[in-house]
Amino acid sequence: MALRVRIVAVIFILCTISPLLASAYSNVQGKEPTRDANARAEDDFAQETGVKHKNDKPAEEATDVDFPRQGGYAQDENQKNGQDHYEGIENLNPFYNGGGEEQGQEQPALKLVEEPIQEAETPVGLKFNFYQKSCPAAAGIIKKVLQDVSGQDAGIRASLVRLYSHDCFVQGCDASILLDQNPNGEPTEKTAGANGQFIRGTEIIDQMKAEIEKACPGVVSCADILTLATRDALVASGIPNFEIPLGRRDGLTSIKNKAEHDLPIPTDNVNNMIELFKRKGLNEEDLATLIGAHSIGEAHCASFGYRTQNPEKIKEMNPKTPLDINHMCWNNMATLPIDSASHFQMDSLYYKGLMDKTGILESDQMIALDPRTTNYVQQYAQDQNGWHQKFTASLIKMSKIEVLTGNAGQIRKQCRFVN
Ligand code: HEM
Incomplete structure (x- = not known):
């Protein structure tokens, strides 16, 4: 009897305990044994950025461009509709396709197809207190929405600044980048390679516009909302407060080809970058000064990962930079802070890093070393206040590029569509 009880007890123990042991063992031997520090870092990163861990996907999909960086906000309408913003980026530059610039192959110089515009005085029609009487609430609404949103997603500040620069460089600061469609169906700026999944923040401008329309309908342009949002984003990131002239009106078209032609890309050489800036009335000093905005930004591995190939x-590169890049770039659409020393801060550490060759963007690194621009970079690395002042002046200069004022263009009711 006693023997039978013992046998039953042994069978019972084997049946109940062994699956637990087996499962514990499989955790050690199987897919996720001891998770190392790298994997944890990737997971933390994934949580912060909303980008998945590469091991969440089968290996063959790991480099697919299917992780738009949305930071937890509503997707852009076009992305929701399945429209592929990434389409065409390979035509813009092969590295976006994972290829990279051929070794030793010189990039062709950009051809000037338009006369450089002269940098102007403040264009007629722009003034600092433009909405003082017609919509005094506008500035407060913009600031409040930005504060609310950036409380959840500090990176949105940088994204707005980039959105603005991409607006101003293409057909001027006229909010053409915000349009979802052209009256004639022509593809919009949003679908250009350097835009697409590499910009975000349009839905924040929609939110600001909707609230401003309630307070003062038909008065404040989307172009000025984007201008003020950019100003506020920069000030919240450490640039001393500054006023910016207003009175821009909204454009009526948004042309993909213009964006392909006028937007810089990270493999542009310094000649090309200077040329692009010159076309818009900006000089070498403005170039060296404005790229300092990268100090608060993030970049997708598609924009710099090719360097380590x-x-x-x-x-x-500084020897530690390729290691950092290789460690984090398990997917073309993973992102890294451009200035890992002080992400989210408009400070001169970014320029110091460039002097130390730790920059992840090749374009910025080339600007730091080129004889036409290196002096500015060296100076800004030592003098943050001086850079802040220059930055504000160059940004205001950029904000005046080819603006529409007076009766030109229109005040859109919704930023995504012409009236
Ligand atoms: C020759 C000039 C420039 C080049 C080649 C360039 C290139 C780039 C690239 C490759 C990225 C990363 C994009 C990505 O992978 O998502 C980027 C991000 C950014 N750029 Fe530039 N850029 C230039 C000028 C400017 C200017 C003039 C500004 C503004 C004043 C600016 C502001 C930013 C910001 C704030 C980001 C970060 C965006 C974010 O975190 O969402 N850039 N830029």
């Missing part, structure tokens, strides 16, 4: 380019 090329031994010649690796030699140009």
Whole structure:
């Protein structure tokens, strides 16, 4: 009897305990044994950025461009509708396709197809207190929405600044980048390679516009809302407060080809970048000054990961930079802070890093070393206040590019559509 009880007890123990042991063992031996620090770092990063861990996907999909960086906000309408903003980026530059610039292959110089515009005085029609009587509430609404949103997503400040620069460089600061469609159906700026999934923040401007329309319908342009949002984003990131002239009106078209032609890309050489800026009335000093905005930004691995595939380019980097890049770039659409020393802060550490060759964007690194621009970079690395002042002046200059004023263009009712 006693023996039978013992046998039953042994069988019982084997049946109940062994699956637990087996499962514990499989955790050690199986897919997720001891998770190392790298994997944890990737997971933390994934949580912060909303980008998935590469191991969440089968290996063959790991480099697919299917992780738009939405930071927890509503997707852009076009992305929701399945429209592929990424389409065409490979035509813009092969590296976006994972190829990279051929070793030793010089980029062709950009051809000037339009006369450089002269940098102007404040264009007639722009003034600092433009909405003082017609919509005094506008500035407060913009500030409040930005505060609320950036409380959840500090990176949105940088995204708005980039959105603004991409608006101003293409057909002027006329909110053309915000349009979802052209009256004639032509593809919009949003679908250009350097935009697409590489910009965000349009839905924040929609939110600001909707609230401003309730307070003062038909008065404040989307172009000025984007201007003020950019100003506020920069001030919230450490640039001393500054006023910016207003009175821009909204454009009636948004042309993809213009964006392909006028927007800089990270493999542009310094000649090309200077040329692009010159076309818009900006000079070499403005170039060296404005790229300091990258100090608060993030970049997708598609924009810089190619550098570590090329031994010649690796030699140009501080030895720790390629290691950082390789560690984090498990997916083209993963993102890294451009200035890991002080992400979210408009400070001169970014310029110091460039002097130290730790910049992840090749374009900025080239600007730091080129004889036409290196003096500015060295100076800004030492003098943050001086850079802040210059930055404000260059940004205001950028905000005046080819603006529509007076009766030109229109005041859109919704930023995504012409009236
Ligand atoms: C030659 C000039 C420039 C080049 C080649 C360039 C290139 C780039 C690239 C490749 C990225 C990363 C995009 C991504 O992977 O998502 C980026 C991000 C950014 N750029 Fe530029 N850029 C230039 C000028 C400017 C200017 C003039 C400004 C503003 C004044 C600006 C502001 C930003 C900001 C704030 C980000 C971060 C965006 C974010 O975190 O969402 N850039 N830029």
